[in-house]
Amino acid sequence: MKEIDWFAAASRLQRRKPTLLDALRPAWERYTSDAYQATMRPLTIEVTVASPLAGYNQLTLDGLLAWAVVNEATAGNQLDNSAPPYLLPVPLRLEWIDSHTELPLWAANWFEPTTANRKISLWWHKRAAKPEHVRARKGVVKGDVSEVAGRFKEKRIPMPAQIATTWRTSCMGNAEEIARLLAPIDAIGKKRSAQVLRWSISPAESFQFCRYVPATYGTERLGGFPLDMQLAAWTPPYWDGVPECKSLCFIPAQIEQDVFYFVSPHAVEQFQQRVEPLPARQAISIVQKQLNRRLRVIEPGHDHEIYVGWHNDKPFYALMGQGEGASPSVVTILSVESVLHGKIARKEAWSEKETHG
Amino acid sequence: MQMITVSPNNRCWWLRLRLQSPLSHHDPDNTDKSNRNLFRRVAKVIKTDVAGNRVTQEQVDRILNAYPVPQSMADLFAEATLQQFLGTALMYEFISRYNGKDGTGLFSGIERYRRLEERFKQSAVQSHSLMDLWGFACDSLQVPTAGDGNDFRTLTLLNAPAQLAGQVIKTMIESPRPLVMLARLWADAARNGEATVALQYAPPSPTESQEMIVEMPTFSANSARHELIREPGMWHLFNKLNIAFDEPMPAMTAMFYNGGDIKSGASQPSDVFWLRGEVRRQYPLLALLSGGTDSFLLGESNLRVHSWVRCRENNDVLKGVGLDSHLSIFDLTDDWTLTRHANRVESGQMPFGFETLIENSEIIVRLSVTPYADELQIGALMASLRTYQGNDSTIGGQSARGFGLTDLRFHDSLLDEQALAAYEEYLTQNATILCAGITEGHLATGKVLVSG
Numbered sequence: 140m141k142e143i144d145w146f147a148a149a150s151r152l153q154r155r156k157p158t159l160l161d162a163l164r165p166a167w168e169r170y171t172s173d174a175y176q177a178t179m180r181p182l183t184i185e186v187t188v189a190s191p192l193a194g195y196n197q198l199t200l201d202g203l204l205a206w207a208v209v210n211e212a213t214a215g216n217q218l219d220n221s222a223p224p225y226l227l228p229v230p231l232r233l234e235w236i237d238s239h240t241e242l243p244l245w246a247a248n249w250f251e252p253t254t255a256n257r258k259i260s261l262w263w264h265k266r267a268a269k270p271e272h273v274r275a276r277k278g279v280v281k282g283d284v285s286e287v288a289g290r291f292k293e294k295r296i297p298m299p300a301q302i303a304t305t306w307r308t309s310c311m312g313n314a315e316e317i318a319r320l321l322a323p324i325d326a327i328g329k330k331r332s333a334q335v336l337r338w339s340i341s342p343a344e345s346f347q348f349c350r351y352v353p354a355t356y357g358t359e360r361l362g363g364f365p366l367d368m369q370l371a372a373w374t375p376p377y378w379d380g381v382p383e384c385k386s387l388c389f390i391p392a393q394i395e396q397d398v399f400y401f402v403s404p405h406a407v408e409q410f411q412q413r414v415e416p417l418p419a420r421q422a423i424s425i426v427q428k429q430l431n432r433r434l435r436v437i438e439p440g441h442d443h444e445i446y447v448g449w450h451n452d453k454p455f456y457a458l459m460g461q462g463e464g465a466s467p468s469v470v471t472i473l474s475v476e477s478v479l480h481g482k483i484a485r486k487e488a489w490s491e492k493e494t495h496g
Numbered sequence: 497m498q499m500i501t502v503s504p505n506n507r508c509w510w511l512r513l514r515l516q517s518p519l520s521h522h523d524p525d526n527t528d529k530s531n532r533n534l535f536r537r538v539a540k541v542i543k544t545d546v547a548g549n550r551v552t553q554e555q556v557d558r559i560l561n562a563y564p565v566p567q568s569m570a571d572l573f574a575e576a577t578l579q580q581f582l583g584t585a586l587m588y589e590f591i592s593r594y595n596g597k598d599g600t601g602l603f604s605g606i607e608r609y610r611r612l613e614e615r616f617k618q619s620a621v622q623s624h625s626l627m628d629l630w631g632f633a634c635d636s637l638q639v640p641t642a643g644d645g646n647d648f649r650t651l652t653l654l655n656a657p658a659q660l661a662g663q664v665i666k667t668m669i670e671s672p673r674p675l676v677m678l679a680r681l682w683a684d685a686a687r688n689g690e691a692t693v694a695l696q697y698a699p700p701s702p703t704e705s706q707e708m709i710v711e712m713p714t715f716s717a718n719s720a721r722h723e724l725i726r727e728p729g730m731w732h733l734f735n736k737l738n739i740a741f742d743e744p745m746p747a748m749t750a751m752f753y754n755g756g757d758i759k760s761g762a763s764q765p766s767d768v769f770w771l772r773g774e775v776r777r778q779y780p781l782l783a784l785l786s787g788g789t790d791s792f793l794l795g796e797s798n799l800r801v802h803s804w805v806r807c808r809e810n811n812d813v814l815k816g817v818g819l820d821s822h823l824s825i826f827d828l829t830d831d832w833t834l835t836r837h838a839n840r841v842e843s844g845q846m847p848f849g850f851e852t853l854i855e856n857s858e859i860i861v862r863l864s865v866t867p868y869a870d871e872l873q874i875g876a877l878m879a880s881l882r883t884y885q886g887n888d889s890t891i892g893g894q895s896a897r898g899f900g901l902t903d904l905r906f907h908d909s910l911l912d913e914q915a916l917a918a919y920e921e922y923l924t925q926n927a928t929i930l931c932a933g934i935t936e937g938h939l940a941t942g943k944v945l946v947s948g
Contacts, residue, residue: 180497189813190717190802191538215868216773218797219764255541257709262787263718272741272749273770283744290757290948302539302709304812318500322869325504326800334802334862336813341499485774 252303267293320395351388413474508864518852564692566685587679602636608865620668662708729880762791
């Protein structure tokens with residue numbers, strides 16, 4: 140299967156300016172004001188439910204709160220999902236605004252189960268129209284209404300669901316306002332399948348993102364370059380029809396444990412020539428991951444640090460040097476044809492597992 | 497800051513549907529080839545105090561010592577879990593008892609292992625203990641009682657602690673095939689008189705065993721929504737407006753009957769926000785239940801429906817509203833066998849079986865509305881319920897054969913007569929425009945929204 144180049148795909152997306160509906164402007168101005176933002180505290184939010192939670196994706200706190208705010212502002216008449224992206228206010232800390240899409244990243248994670256859980260399929264049966272509903276209408280002929288094809292088809296629709304009874308998430312937010320918005324929500328999930336018994340909001344010690352956030356947030360705010368990225372939605376309304384809600388994302392809580400290595404253009408070329416002619420992005424990703432295994436080759440009398448990595452069961456060696464800034468740099472890549480590999484084979488050099496501080 | 501706890505206090509109604517005849521409601525996820533259908537089931541987490549106590553090493557060792565495996569097979573269990581091993585032991589026990597010569601009951605002929613797998617899986621879905629599982633499997637495979645001197649060993653296995661039994665049942669439901677493969681090999685090796693060795697397993701860790709997951713018979717909220725609200729709501733509206741069911745375009749009738757569907761290739765109009773609001777305002781039933789026009793959906797419905805069978809396992813939800821029960825769900829199911837009659841040349845006769853919920857058991861339905869449902873929408877809800885009570889009063893399948901007749905009663909609340917009267921009055925006063933909206937497809941917006 141041909142690999143999708145997400146960088147190229149993402150750069151071709153037509154970005155539209157987000158819309159702030161008049162009905163939502165008061166809430167936006169209130170929630171994003173400096174004074175209101177200063178009231179934000181780390182919180183844990185738990186919901187207890189009495190039936191399975193259906194949905195293709197994880198339940199998001201910022202999405203749920205945005206839905207509640209919109210419902211309140213429009214008296215239950217929801218947004219039009221074909222329009223440009225909306226600015227949806229929520230009583231959470233405004234962590235960052237993407238300069239490209241102008242959409243906000245709110246300090247909230249997604250709901251995770253805390254009790255025993257199992258993934259199941261729930262089935263929705265869409266019944267076929269009865270024969271007596273269509274028999275006499277002028278202009279309707281036999282075959283216009285079919286149970287097996289087309290618009291009137293009888294359907295059995297499977298929907299993924301999970302059966303945990305308690306779900307938890309964390310955020311930086313205003314507890315009282317969140318409680319007020321959650322109070323009328325008595326069912327959550329796709330088709331509102333899970334009946335809510337109660338919401339609890341309690342203080343937490345700190346907040347950390349444990350969900351997908353944009354890679355650009357990682358480079359701008361965390362000063363690192365994420366290794367594992369994928370195209371994911373990161374801001375409400377999380378709709379497929381609004382591509383601005385999606386970008387190349389990573390999970391900060393996972394990535395911060397890794398050391399970032401600068402892989403020089405020369406090292407990339409050497410990897411392509413000596414190991415495998417892969418695209419630069421893929422070569423860098425492989426080198427980064429292998430270096431984070433912390434397997435160092437000790438060569439007596441050699442000034443440089445050398446790390447060993449594997450690709451397709453063959454070793455390669457990364458010669459390290461001083462990089463720009465604090466990040467160590469990969470100067471070049473050596474292969475099994477190198478003198479070094481011969482030394483290792485003859486046990487004149489060896490590798491051992493080490494841990495960076 | 498103190499913890500804040502909020503319980504949603506939206507307006508809701510709890511309904512009790514007492515079954516006047518058994519309820520047939522099959523599992524749509526059933527893919528086996530047998531002529532037997534189980535009642536619809538959904539997995540549910542049951543707390544330990546309902547399910548039993550924690551498993552000890554002594555209990556596990558007792559079973560492992562009763563079922564030493566042939567030495568040649570010990571390696572095959574190296575990666576198997578305790579529950580997989582116990583599931584295999586159960587199948588081995590069955591095979592060693594009933595696989596002599598041509599086999600016994602339905603466990604015979606070249607199809608015997610397919611039937612074994614299917615029927616054990618079905619039996620596992622029906623069971624909440626290994627005793628049940630064995631009983632259901634023997635019954636459905638039509639094998640006789642066979643005392644072969646190993647009854648004590650068998651009963652040791654069938655008495656496995658509840659939490660462990662729950663995990664074996666789950667394994668049997670999800671992946672019975674490898675268990676059948678291992679059990680066949682085991683039975684063959686045992687027949688050759690190989691030396692045996694008792695395997696060693698630790699009991700499940702405490703965190704895994706505080707709760708167990710059970711496949712619970714359930715009546716789907718989606719069915720309740722259709723049979724109690726959507727279809728009777730449509731009957732009421734069309735009768736009130738004097739519209740025959742086949743008078744509107746099929747897509748219009750479908751929107752009221754099953755929610756309808758968007759026309760293939762249609763593009764959404766630019767004023768959809770206004771149109772949606774207008775349709776919901778004019779037709780309270782559609783605001784309550786939603787639906788699809790030719791080119792757009794009418795937005796989220798203002799009605800929420802959830803349902804449970806009244807039984808001990810659902811006390812965690814139903815106790816709060818005084819609907820707890822001391823009966824287990826597994827005491828409330830029954831098996832039926834009917835026969836499709838033979839034709840004139842006496843061919844085509846086919847017995848078929850299905851599981852039902854027994855007469856006098858209760859389905860509990862919770863209806864709630866969002867804060868945005870106005871009095872007319874609540875009136876539409878009440879009109880639907882009254883129409884159901886006064887007309888069909890059946891739920892589930894096979895009502896033509898006498899299944900699923902109910903007696904609907906409000907629990908802890910009353911039918912809102914005032915809202916019902918307001919809705920009836922609204923329909924009477926606006927009958928002309930509402931009727932034209934349905935028959936002409938514009939839904940009282942001045943723009944044709946449904947044309948198919």
